[in-house]
Amino acid sequence: MRKFSWMVFLLPFAAPAAAQAPAVPDWALPDSPTHHQVPPPPDFHRDTVTLNQPIGQFENQSDVGGALVPGSASFDAASRTYAITAAGYNIWYSRDEFRFLWKRMTGDVSLSASVDWPQEDGFGDRKAVLIVRQSLEDDSPQIMAAQHGAGMTHIAWRPGKGAMMTDVEYRAQRQPVAAKGERGPQILHPARIGLEKKGDQFQLYVSWQGEPLHAEGAPVTFKADGPFFVGIGFTSHLPATTATVTLRDVVVENRAGAVR
Numbered sequence: 482m483r484k485f486s487w488m489v490f491l492l493p494f495a496a497p498a499a500a501q502a503p504a505v506p507d508w509a510l511p512d513s514p515t516h517h518q519v520p521p522p523p524d525f526h527r528d529t530v531t532l533n534q535p536i537g538q539f540e541n542q543s544d545v546g547g548a549l550v551p552g553s554a555s556f557d558a559a560s561r562t563y564a565i566t567a568a569g570y571n572i573w574y575s576r577d578e579f580r581f582l583w584k585r586m587t588g589d590v591s592l593s594a595s596v597d598w599p600q601e602d603g604f605g606d607r608k609a610v611l612i613v614r615q616s617l618e619d620d621s622p623q624i625m626a627a628q629h630g631a632g633m634t635h636i637a638w639r640p641g642k643g644a645m646m647t648d649v650e651y652r653a654q655r656q657p658v659a660a661k662g663e664r665g666p667q668i669l670h671p672a673r674i675g676l677e678k679k680g681d682q683f684q685l686y687v688s689w690q691g692e693p694l695h696a697e698g699a700p701v702t703f704k705a706d707g708p709f710f711v712g713i714g715f716t717s718h719l720p721a722t723t724a725t726v727t728l729r730d731v732v733v734e735n736r737a738g739a740v741r
Contacts, residue, residue, distance in 0.1 A: 503721045506525075508521055508522070509570035510720070511570075511606065514686070527578070527583055527619060529547060529619060530547055530551070537582070538561070538720040539733075541582075542554055542581065543583065545581045545714070546569065546576055546579070547578070547619075548569040548579070548580075548716075549569045550568040552565065552566055552715075552723065553580070562597075562727050562733060563713065565580050565713070565715040566580055566583045568680050568716075568720060568722055568723045569716035569717060569718070570716075570718065570720040572627070572716050573637075573646050575620055576643075576644055577619055577621075578720070579714045579716035580714055580716075581617075581712055581713075582739075585711075586709060586711045588707065588735060589679050589737040590711055590734070590736075590740075591734045591737070591739035592676045592677070592732060592740070593673060593694060594611060594673070594730065596609045596628045596670065597726070597727045598630055598726060599725060602717045604717060604724070606629055607717050609627065610714045611627075611712070612628060613678060613705055613710070614710045615642075615705060615706065618642070620639075620642055622705070624705070626676040628670060630715055632650070634671055636648060636676070637649075638701060640703065649698055649701075651687065666688060671688060672690060672692075673688040674686065674687055677740050681705075683703050684700040685697045
């Protein structure tokens with residue numbers, strides 16, 4: 482009987498390459514004790530990614546400015562709550578990166594929402610916004626009412642395509658009281674914020690401690706040619722790291738005088 486011998490050849494095994502962290506431009510890093518955030522280069526843009534996914538009251542959602550890490554969103558109809566997760570360097574300077582839930586509208590608009598921040602610490606300048614934008618491009622003209630994780634509320638606007646943002650800021654903050662054993666700082670967020678469009682006048686509304694929403698400051702003149710994009714959004718203020726916020730009891734109506 483003929484005998485057979487078997488030879489086994491072992492080939493080198495190549496382990497799958499580890500996923501590389503996205504490259505973050507130096508200008509996009511947030512302020513820290515060792516770094517100062519600066520505006521993006523004038524010619525820097527990323528394409529917006531639109532998902533064709535209606536959600537709640539909104540007809541679609543987009544990652545404006547194509548953040549390095551995609552965002553996500555969900556809607557709980559029972560609690561009327563939107564949860565938005567997003568990365569993004571900022572909604573500021575001459576271009577933006579954020580998850581945007583939107584619908585197209587014309588005419589007057591009333592927007593309002595209550596913002597709930599997670600208990601865990603997050604970057605202080607992360608912001609939830611009620612926003613009206615002329616387009617979905619990252620440098621679109623826009624106006625927004627924003628609430629920051631560190632407690633600041635402001636109305637801010639970019640008057641033209643690629644222009645720099647400007648704002649009017651409002652702050653309320655409780656300081657820690659050592660005698661009571663409180664640990665701080667304790668941030669006081671408004672109970673609710675709103676943004677009203679009446680013609681070319683945009684008014685910020687705030688409820689600081691649960692009182693009815695009331696106008697805060699003077700209205701801002703801003704021209705928005707319909708149809709424009711109206712909705713809610715969020716950025717973590719960290720270029721490649723996501724965070725989450727929830728917005729509840731969102732009002733989005735095609736008329737002035739309905740902020741509530």
